[in-house]
Amino acid sequence: MTTLTNDELFARARTVIPGGVDSPVRAYGSVGGTPRFLVEASGAFVTDVEGRRYIDLVASWGPALVGHAHPEVVAAVQEAAARGLSFGAPTPAEAELVQEIARRVPAVEKARLVSTGTEATMTAIRLARGATGRDLLVKFAGHYHGHSDGLLAAAGSGLATFALPGSAGVPAPIAAQTLVVPYNDRDALAAVFAAHPGRIAAVITEAAAANMGVVAPASGFTTFLAELCRAEGALLISDEVLTGFRAAAGGYAQVLAEAGEPVVPDLVTFGKVIGGGLPVAAVGGRADIMDLLAPTGPVYQAGTLSGNPVAVAAGLATLRLADDAVYARLSAASDALSHAVDAALDEAGVPHVVQRAGTLFSVFFGAEVAGGVPDYGTAQRQDTAAYGRFFHAMLDAGVSLPPSAFEAWFVTAAHDEDVIGRIVEALPAAARAARQ
Numbered sequence: 001m002t003t004l005t006n007d008e009l010f011a012r013a014r015t016v017i018p019g020g021v022d023s024p025v026r027a028y029g030s031v032g033g034t035p036r037f038l039v040e041a042s043g044a045f046v047t048d049v050e051g052r053r054y055i056d057l058v059a060s061w062g063p064a065l066v067g068h069a070h071p072e073v074v075a076a077v078q079e080a081a082a083r084g085l086s087f088g089a090p091t092p093a094e095a096e097l098v099q100e101i102a103r104r105v106p107a108v109e110k111a112r113l114v115s116t117g118t119e120a121t122m123t124a125i126r127l128a129r130g131a132t133g134r135d136l137l138v139k140f141a142g143h144y145h146g147h148s149d150g151l152l153a154a155a156g157s158g159l160a161t162f163a164l165p166g167s168a169g170v171p172a173p174i175a176a177q178t179l180v181v182p183y184n185d186r187d188a189l190a191a192v193f194a195a196h197p198g199r200i201a202a203v204i205t206e207a208a209a210a211n212m213g214v215v216a217p218a219s220g221f222t223t224f225l226a227e228l229c230r231a232e233g234a235l236l237i238s239d240e241v242l243t244g245f246r247a248a249a250g251g252y253a254q255v256l257a258e259a260g261e262p263v264v265p266d267l268v269t270f271g272k273v274i275g276g277g278l279p280v281a282a283v284g285g286r287a288d289i290m291d292l293l294a295p296t297g298p299v300y301q302a303g304t305l306s307g308n309p310v311a312v313a314a315g316l317a318t319l320r321l322a323d324d325a326v327y328a329r330l331s332a333a334s335d336a337l338s339h340a341v342d343a344a345l346d347e348a349g350v351p352h353v354v355q356r357a358g359t360l361f362s363v364f365f366g367a368e369v370a371g372g373v374p375d376y377g378t379a380q381r382q383d384t385a386a387y388g389r390f391f392h393a394m395l396d397a398g399v400s401l402p403p404s405a406f407e408a409w410f411v412t413a414a415h416d417e418d419v420i421g422r423i424v425e426a427l428p429a430a431a432r433a434a435r436q
């Protein structure tokens, strides 16, 4: 193992990797400081190269649902790897993974496996355009759907963290195909359809927004969206890459159904949890639309490593472990932690709001957002400096939060009462640090 420090490793990485990282938010760009170079992860903990152990609230940005390096997931990966790393031919486990997804999500009649969430949303959009013969796409400000050209307008995640309106390198004619509307705004949505009659192929929405902080759809909003799409002949694409099999066993669709909104989108995208930490994502939905994909249909999509046997083994093992007890644990951990953060910030007199979506939650700091955050315009008014102080106080106390105010906090089933108790102990000092 290397004897270099985090600082030395970051300095070296920056000489050969842009910003020293392979994905922007990892760079601590908005909270400041040196990212920790991790060498090990187990259960609820990660260990950095200097041997410091942290309670992890990033969970690899979602995949580590059952805890890092769960022995059964690792065993499944080892077994699959020993049989061969990649065949470029169909394998039995691919359909098993899709069946496992379909069993939990009624909207999925068929699905195709890809390797990243970006590919899944990209393919969903191409399918929607192929199915409708229309070009325009509607997305919501602050929603993140990966980094493909048409989806980087007013996007959340790293673009929100670094306050970027979009990306250089996206041709204007492509950007012009994406119409951006504020989230939770029925009038704006109706207006965009009225302004482009018969031209909108699809609306893509995070099932619950979690890349601008957590912003759940207002009651009735997703139903309104689904009905408007149907009436206008546009498809509804629900992006559950982040929420899928995490917000609840059946994703955020289940949370909505339990709240009396049984919305059935035309297409759904998944990622993160379905790979259990290895690269698997999926696009699924109505069989008639999915069958438009090659080789049965005219919409092309492919992937050398799609349905990779080792990655699929990790995903299947993870989903099979994710039983009611796992979701009960996630729910209890989210409840306990979100209430404790709320109380600690109240106690320290720090204006804030904690927002939930199923087992997901995040905290927005600042008086301007304390009344609640329904959309990106409001999320952008949060006090990111206060979050940065809070983040570093927690990190110093051995708790690793997402290094951006615009991200959800991720718990795992390994976040037991003892782990939550240790996080709670660190909160009062961090809350006071946020206040300064």
Ligand code: PMP
Binding pocket: 061, 115, 116, 117, 118, 119, 121, 144, 145, 146, 147, 157, 206, 211, 239, 240, 241, 242, 243, 271, 272, 281
């Ligand atoms: N959609 C959503 C809702 C996401 O949260 C993400 C990633 N954070 C993506 C799509 C893109 O997934 P990936 O990073 O695997 O390309």
